[in-house]
Amino acid sequence: MALTAFLEISHLRKVYGDNVAVSDFNISVERGEFICFIGTSGSGKTTTMRMINRMNEPTSGTIKINGEDVTKMDPVKLRRRIGYVIQNIGLLPHLTIKDNILMVPKMLKWDQKRMDERAVEMIKMAELPEDYLDRYPSELSGGQQQRVGVVRALAADQELILMDEPFGALDPITRDALQDLVKDLQERLGKTFVFVTHDMDEALKLSTRIVVMSHGEEVQVDSPEEILRHPANKFVADLIGEDRLIQAKPTITTVGQIARPAVSIVQTATLREALTLMHKTRVDTLLVTDPDGILRGYVDLEVINDHFRTADTVESVMNPKVFYVRQSAVISDTVDRILKRGYRNVPVVDNAGKLTGIVTRAALVDMVYDALGSGTSNDDGQDRSTDGPRTDIGTTDVKEGAHAVDPTPDDKEEVPANNGHLS
Numbered sequence: 001m002a003l004t005a006f007l008e009i010s011h012l013r014k015v016y017g018d019n020v021a022v023s024d025f026n027i028s029v030e031r032g033e034f035i036c037f038i039g040t041s042g043s044g045k046t047t048t049m050r051m052i053n054r055m056n057e058p059t060s061g062t063i064k065i066n067g068e069d070v071t072k073m074d075p076v077k078l079r080r081r082i083g084y085v086i087q088n089i090g091l092l093p094h095l096t097i098k099d100n101i102l103m104v105p106k107m108l109k110w111d112q113k114r115m116d117e118r119a120v121e122m123i124k125m126a127e128l129p130e131d132y133l134d135r136y137p138s139e140l141s142g143g144q145q146q147r148v149g150v151v152r153a154l155a156a157d158q159e160l161i162l163m164d165e166p167f168g169a170l171d172p173i174t175r176d177a178l179q180d181l182v183k184d185l186q187e188r189l190g191k192t193f194v195f196v197t198h199d200m201d202e203a204l205k206l207s208t209r210i211v212v213m214s215h216g217e218e219v220q221v222d223s224p225e226e227i228l229r230h231p232a233n234k235f236v237a238d239l240i241g242e243d244r245l246i247q248a249k250p251t252i253t254t255v256g257q258i259a260r261p262a263v264s265i266v267q268t269a270t271l272r273e274a275l276t277l278m279h280k281t282r283v284d285t286l287l288v289t290d291p292d293g294i295l296r297g298y299v300d301l302e303v304i305n306d307h308f309r310t311a312d313t314v315e316s317v318m319n320p321k322v323f324y325v326r327q328s329a330v331i332s333d334t335v336d337r338i339l340k341r342g343y344r345n346v347p348v349v350d351n352a353g354k355l356t357g358i359v360t361r362a363a364l365v366d367m368v369y370d371a372l373g374s375g376t377s378n379d380d381g382q383d384r385s386t387d388g389p390r391t392d393i394g395t396t397d398v399k400e401g402a403h404a405v406d407p408t409p410d411d412k413e414e415v416p417a418n419n420g421h422l423s
């Protein structure tokens with residue numbers, strides 16, 4: 001373990017005068033992990049993080065990256081190897097967005113073509129229009145600046161990214177989108193994150209392991225699931241909060257465990273084939289995959305009806321913006337996303353993006369219902385009294401389109417199959 005760890009921190013200590021900011025901090029982080037520090041204000045989170053890239057010098061103890069002691073490395077070079085996002089974003093106001101994004105690649109003397117390409121790639125990743133590259137930070141909204149701040153930390157392809165409460169000041173929708181973005185980068189590109197937050201929901205959603213800190217020491221270092229199941233002491237339990245501990249019963253299940261089979265069609269199929277399948281399986285929306293089973297989009301009855309005479313393949317009319325969850329995700333996150341956005345069903349994919357099933361709103365409601373006990377609330381097991389049948393299509397969220405799919409014929413408590421589309 002000690003030999004293979006990507007980031008190894010041992011007996012780290014930082015003292016300011018007679019104030020001990022970090023007393024004895026230890027952790028061993030594998031490559032590709034997402035580590036969240038959470039704890040009370042003043043517990044040493046920022047100080048610990050800043051010692052990793054030597055913005056602060058340790059009083060004692062060691063930090064090794066790939067076995068190399070950071071205190072023996074040139075701090076400037078070290079910082080170029082580590083992406084860093086601070087709370088107030090830190091975009092330089094007199095530089096364009098492009099120059100801000102390329103700060104580290106420039107220091108590393110990348111050639112111009114590579115930098116130009118990287119700038120475009122990064123602005124796309126931030127889900128902003130390409131011409132924003134020529135703007136100045138003041139010409140962007142706070143949330144847009146924050147997104148640039150996040151992708152800037154990735155521009156030079158650093159393996160390790162430090163983020164200190166990067167999303168604290170954002171509205172919930174932007175925060176959600178950025179959380180999805182960084183989680184995706186960790187899962188897809190294998191980046192390692194050390195992330196400070198004071199938001200337990202954020203920590204539970206993003207982390208592979210959570211580090212709970214108090215008075216300059218780690219109180220518990222565990223997966224979200226373990227922390228919810230077995231808080232080490234009252235301090236951790238209080239931090240999690242009673243509500244979450246109750247909710248934790250459904251949250252420790254993964255999406256994959258409650259997923260059902262999805263009805264899908266390959267993108268090369270004709271509209272007639274799609275219609276036949278819809279008829280046979282009594283659904284109004286089909287998920288579309290490529291020949292390898294990778295989720296590519298969805299088609300609904302309305303689109304097929306509109307294009308039946310003019311279009312040929314499913315691919316030519318499908319909506320590629322499809323909201324999905326990973327089968328390894330914990331339910332708590334999925335409950336939130338589905339209930340908050342009102343989706344009836346959400347497709348489930350594996351790490352390669354392959355469609356493996358769907359998770360239905362009804363199944364989630366059952367889980368919450370079971371967890372809370374049958375005596376609770378006005379929950380009739382259907383939970384759609386407030387928002388009624390939803391088509392879920394055309395949501396304006398920055399990142400996802402959304403869709404409803406109703407592929408299970410026996411799912412009788414679901415809304416009517418036509419879902420209002422053709423009425």
Ligand SMILES: Nc1ncnc2c1ncn2[C@@H]1O[C@H](COP(=O)(O)OP(=O)(O)OP(=O)(O)O)[C@@H](O)[C@H]1O
Nearest residue numbers: 016019020021040041042043044045046047048198
């Ligand atoms: N430059 C400094 N000089 C003296 N004391 C400091 C300095 N920086 C931090 N401290 C002290 O070290 C302790 C840990 O601070 P740190 O910023 O790491 O906390 P934190 O966990 O990040 O808190 P928050 O959640 O409020 O950001 C605090 O008691 C703080 O007052």
Ligand SMILES: [Mg+2]
Nearest residue numbers: 045046047196
């Ligand atoms: Mg701090």
